[in-house]
Amino acid sequence: EIFSPGDRVACGGAGYATHSEFVSIPKNLACKIPPNVDFESASFATIGSIALQGVRQANPRLGEYVAVIGLGLIGLITVQLLKANGCFVAGVDIRPDNFELAKSFGCGLVSDGNPNSIQNLLAFTDGLGFDAVIITASTQSNEPTELALKIVRKKGRIVVVGSVGMNLPRSPFYEKELEYTIACSYGPGRYDKFYEEYGIDYPYPYVRWTENRNMRAFLDLIADNKINLTRLITHRFSIENAVEAYKLLTEGKENFIGILLTYGEKSKPIQRVVPSGIRAARKGRKRIGFIGAGNFAQFYLLPVLKNLDVELHTVSTATSANAISVARHFGFQYATTDSLSIIHNPEIDFVFIASRHDTHYQYVLESIKAQKPVFVEKPLVLNYSQLKSIEEEYAKNPVPLMVGYNRRFSPAFVFLKEKVSQRKQPLAIHYRVNAGFIPPDHWIQNPQIGGGRIIGEVCHFVDTLMFLTDSLPVSVFAETISHTLEQTPTNDTLAITIKFQDGSLGVIEYFSNGSSQMGKEYCEIFWENQSAILNNFESVSIYYKNRVTEKKFDGKKGHKEEMSATISNFENGESPIDFFGIKFVSLTTFAIIESLQTGRKILLNEFEKMLNEKIEGGE
Known part of the structure; x- marks a missing residue:
């Protein structure tokens, strides 16, 4: 286990590391605090990692000249990181409020960046220009980038950490052959749900500095006294006065750098139901x-x-x-x-x-x-x-x-069920679903979370066929389209053939690669010289002898009727669908996946027996 009860931890992540007494954090967004680092300093772990990732993108070498444009909180941390890396640092900001602090952290030169000061900045580098410029300012203006282009050396590096204007002129980049990089938050893994939410780490030899490893490295630098955060804390507010803290941020009536929210020492029982x-x-x-x-x-x-x-x-x-x-x-x-x-x-x-x-x-x-x-x-x-x-x-x-198999309750399918209820022969059913594309990294495609679209969505159509036939599936065969090397296989464009106990045959075509302009669901039924077509819950056409009749519907898929039937049945101590029907829907979806994996027709009784033997054998 990475963590144990009682460990002191620092954490990050929007929506996770909230100002709450209790939080639940994915493991890659939390790290242990070194013993000699206090909570106040550790609370900078995320902010510090953003600065650290910017420095890593600049790739500064020992003895290089680096300019930091923007001497706010992240800029002042960046200055300290560069000094710890053995660089000669100049700081630039249009406001002089933090100049003295920047000099105390190791800035050899501070400047307001106006046209008259550019020569001073270049003179700091013996007229050669800065090896790298890190922009930590926040403005819609293009001025920080334009300044960076003037003071960076030929073949130099510009890294943007803050949010600045990017109406970039081509000529300086062309003439100086510059590298221009935007640092992504606090490192590799950011915005990757597999890394952040599911805890899947990147291999250490190939991605040395992930966002979690950046957080840990920053905490280690604090522990080694390479970073001074105490002097960056200008204000403290109790959590009860958090509104005042945000007023200071938004109104800007006085200078601030680091603002901390503090909590009481004693925990209070949580009121979980309000x-x-x-x-x-x-x-x-x-x-x-x-x-x-x-x-x-x-x-x-x-x-x-x-x-x-x-x-x-x-x-x-x-x-x-x-x-x-x-x-x-x-x-x-x-x-x-x-x-x-x-x-x-x-x-x-x-x-x-x-x-x-x-x-x-x-x-x-x-x-x-x-x-x-x-x-x-x-x-x-x-x-x-x-x-x-x-x-x-x-x-x-x-x-x-x-x-929640609502389709069997829709007026359109109830009407169809009435039409086939007097049959004496099996049905042949073709159900085409234009399901639409869902990206492979969507949670529903994750087998452990969403189950994938066969378990999570195709179950609807298996249940609908069971409803129409009044019969349980006995066998399944499924095939999916072949995938090119550029595609991520998701098994959500496939054809499924299901044989039922009463002899009926159902084909479900579940396609994720179609146009959204086409109707989503289309069902054809054939029996005893009759045919029916359900078109996207909007109409049902019946073909019999020389006649075609059509009945219009409102396009609703039965959610209202499903809820009403559920409440009514529950009040009478009954279930709208019997348990074996519910069970066989799930079992059939598992058999569909088995058929795709083996390329064989799956007999459900034998399949269930095999699964039971695996469970009994401890698999």
């Missing part, structure tokens, strides 16, 4: 606890639940601000960030789960153990081991369970 200010509804209505309220839930599920005869009791999201906002918007009485408290709250009757895919299994399992009727957005689980655990727990506590 009232939203919404009064309780009338008695007798079932109380809903809702876990996860992202865009999908707020657009499709919560507006429907709000208008049903239920009481929205508590909502849980990852952040308190969002939880309170959602609670007030949709009328929940309470908001929380503790999702498990919803499941174990005796006042809550039904649990609804719309959180990230990798959390579904735990919340569903806990809900079944707590004997709470539970609705979960698809997918139910991400692997067979999780499915097996839920099946075993469900056998002990067969509570109402529903997975």
